[in-house]
Amino acid sequence: MSSSKEKRLLDQVREIMRLHHYSIHTERTYTDWIKRYVQYHRMNSREDLQDGERKIEQFLTHLAVECHVAPSTQNQAMNALVFFYKKVLKTPLGGEINAVRAKKKMNIPVVLTRDEVRQIIHLLQGPSQLIVKLLYGSGLRITEAVRLRVKDIDYQMKHITVRSGKGAKDRVTTFPESIIPLLENHLAKVKILHEQDLAHGYGEVFLPYSLARKYPNAGREWVWQYVFPSRQVSTDPMSGKVRRHHVDPSVVNKAIKAAAKTLGLRKQVSAHTFRHSFATHLLERGTDIRTIQALLGHKDVSTTMIYTHVLQQGGWGVKSPLDDL
Numbered sequence: 001m002s003s004s005k006e007k008r009l010l011d012q013v014r015e016i017m018r019l020h021h022y023s024i025h026t027e028r029t030y031t032d033w034i035k036r037y038v039q040y041h042r043m044n045s046r047e048d049l050q051d052g053e054r055k056i057e058q059f060l061t062h063l064a065v066e067c068h069v070a071p072s073t074q075n076q077a078m079n080a081l082v083f084f085y086k087k088v089l090k091t092p093l094g095g096e097i098n099a100v101r102a103k104k105k106m107n108i109p110v111v112l113t114r115d116e117v118r119q120i121i122h123l124l125q126g127p128s129q130l131i132v133k134l135l136y137g138s139g140l141r142i143t144e145a146v147r148l149r150v151k152d153i154d155y156q157m158k159h160i161t162v163r164s165g166k167g168a169k170d171r172v173t174t175f176p177e178s179i180i181p182l183l184e185n186h187l188a189k190v191k192i193l194h195e196q197d198l199a200h201g202y203g204e205v206f207l208p209y210s211l212a213r214k215y216p217n218a219g220r221e222w223v224w225q226y227v228f229p230s231r232q233v234s235t236d237p238m239s240g241k242v243r244r245h246h247v248d249p250s251v252v253n254k255a256i257k258a259a260a261k262t263l264g265l266r267k268q269v270s271a272h273t274f275r276h277s278f279a280t281h282l283l284e285r286g287t288d289i290r291t292i293q294a295l296l297g298h299k300d301v302s303t304t305m306i307y308t309h310v311l312q313q314g315g316w317g318v319k320s321p322l323d324d325l
Contacts, residue, residue, distance in 0.1 A: 061100040110267050
């Protein structure tokens with residue numbers, strides 16, 4: 001498919017995704033999968049897109065057999081291509097797609113000890129330290145933490161409301177009381193930054209779905225601002241407006257990896273490691289598995305049960321016979 005035709009087709013994909021209120025992250029992910037699909041089959045025209053069931057089956061099998069992708073990655077590619085055919089090309093897929101399924105592996109999550117958590121947090125500074133404290137103190141995903149808005153934190157009830165988490169679901173999770181003074185000091189600085197933005201003609205934050213139309217002035221209100229704003233304003237690719245977005249998750253992950261390297265940790269530590277540690281340490285404390293499931297926002301308790309394997313130290317809790325010698 002020629003570059004100009006491909007560009008026009010992808011522009012159409014983006015336009016339809018924005019009409020359906022997909023996030024910019026999903027938009028980029030879906031367009032990337034569609035490009036990979038087109039390139040894999042070396043398509044040169046829209047006619048080459050016909051016989052979608054067979055071609056999608058070949059592509060998904062290629063991902064599983066040759067690329068060794070995870071099941072979730074294969075499903076993501078499938079969802080992108082179904083959207084592409086159904087919503088963009090207006091040719092719903094009627095036949096069966098019997099691709100080779102990616103193998104599902106049960107990976108035991110990497111978990112830090114309490115002392116390791118303490119040491120890493122001690123080495124972090126500024127917003128990165130505050131964000132990591134929320135990852136570990138509230139069990140947030142990194143994207144959920146950076147997307148927090150001022151109104152989502154309830155100091156009196158000591159909880160955080162996570163808006164449109166994984167699966168587009170809202171949930172409530174615990175809020176660490178020890179973080180309140182640090183957070184209030186941080187937000188005082190963020191408010192000054194917001195007031196400066198307003199004075200320079202900016203200060204409007206992105207609002208989800210149709211809220212911007214229903215409440216045209218809400219985007220400039222303090223309660224809607226991001227708790228962790230970016231240092232610089234940027235142009236929103238979806239609307240063309242100049243706004244201050246939230247801090248990029250990569251900034252936090254880089255700081256975490258640098259701290260883990262300084263400490264000489266042999267574990268592969270990322271922002272998600274602190275969410276795993278949150279769940280495991282709650283289990284150690286005796287918190288009910290269903291409560292942890294709700295706090296994490298897991299759809300199925302079987303997903304939460306993975307943390308019980310972490311607690312079975314020494315391989316299913318069995319002491320090695322070598323230690324008896």
